[in-house]
Amino acid sequence: MKKLLVLLLFSSLLTNCKQDFNYNTSEAFLGGEIINPNTGYVVLSKGEQIIDTMLLDQNNRFLYAMNDLKPGLYTFTHSPENQIVLLESGDSLHFRLNTKEFDESLVFTGKGAKKNNYLINLFLENEKEREHMLEYSQLPPESFSQKIDSITEAKHERLKKFERKNSTSECFNEIADANIHYYNYARKELYPFAYYGNNELINLKSLPKDFYEYRKDIDYNNDNLRSYYPYYRFLEYHFNNLALTRHFEHSSDSIFKRNSLDYNLDRLQIIDSLVTHDSIKNSHMRHTAWFFVHSNNNAGEITQFVEDYLKRSTNESHKKDIVDLSQAFMKLSPGTKIPEITLINHNDEEVSLPSIIKKPTVIYFWAYSMRGHFKDAHKRVHKLKTNYPELEFVAINARKTSPKNWREVLKKHRFPMENEYRFADPYSARRQLVLSRLNKVMLIDGSGHIVNAHANMSDTNFEEQLLGLLNQEVQ
Incomplete structure (x- = not known):
């Protein structure tokens, strides 16, 4: 998925x-x-x-x-x-x-089925390999590079065999070849983040000199591949690394903080300086801005970042999107009322989000396409309900799905329908709530005011935040 x-x-x-x-x-x-x-x-x-x-x-x-x-x-x-x-x-x-x-x-x-089955199988193979990437990333740099290159070479051999057997078109050949190459490059760009960890990323200078040998041939302005996901994703990871190197050159930080203002401003500047293709440049800068607004909870830093972004981007639609996003974030500041969003309950009745807040409430989100999160979140909440009976826990399906499938999924896993809802308009609701990741949790007081719109159930101090929500109510 x-x-x-x-x-x-x-x-x-x-x-x-x-x-x-x-x-x-x-x-x-x-x-x-x-x-x-x-x-x-x-x-x-x-x-x-x-x-x-x-x-x-x-x-x-x-x-x-x-x-x-x-x-x-x-x-x-x-x-x-x-x-x-x-x-x-x-x-x-x-x-x-x-x-x-x-x-x-x-x-x-x-x-035309053979080539398409090949591409979907290649996609599924890449997805399956992701399960082992963390394990491979614990290998020393030389061993990791050899492991990834051997996997890539095996894919190339299978592709050549497929091309010879099926007389494939140049169009197919380029798509399949680019898929294999850029998945390899992307994994090498990601490697130091997994191997060194955020606390030791400053040591990435110790990587072998030829680890990023392919970088000398990077075309940052490839119009033909500008929207092809493996190429796009590789550039994202590549810009992350370049920004990190620059960040450590002028920052006293020894620990990498992905959502820091300085790091993300460096990233914008690097994209702006290396890419001349307007569409590629604007797309990557927009992605950087989108991530920063979603991950940084400091209103002042978001304002400063957006001002810099607006000076660099030339895409008016993207600029409006980021401005709207930052404004939506401001509306979720602590002390503000939770937005008027229409929900649908298990009886197919429409209710407003504020109307279901009767006491301190924890709102969490799920989608069945993210099965692991769906099951883990509901199981975690089941335990939390026992420990915090004074709190209400509300689950919202954040993706569009049929009422039948929604009920069947919950029934299949034996999760009670009480306090289960889905958005009437998922797209609009996700934008209003600045909901980009399903692990987001919202803490709301008994009067419907936001205490924390950007909590995370996986945070080590999450239960401390729940106690804070209860203590605030007592005060």
């Missing part, structure tokens, strides 16, 4: 791959079957452009003909999940998936 941002970036690789591929536009067909659908439709898009919305029939199927096809990667969305599909001239594809195991159950059949 993945965040929406990941899939949107992956979907918009190129308008038609590379211009020198000399494809002729023609026709292609795309059909699908959705088991346990969340909605009655599937949305097809290319980059940021929506191509069409396909309604599901009584058997939860659809069939769509595409005339004057522009070969390349497309996104099909069945909210709240997305995946990619590579469409080329003459393809006649059909996919089948179950929303309860969206990526894992996805299978393609028909003409």
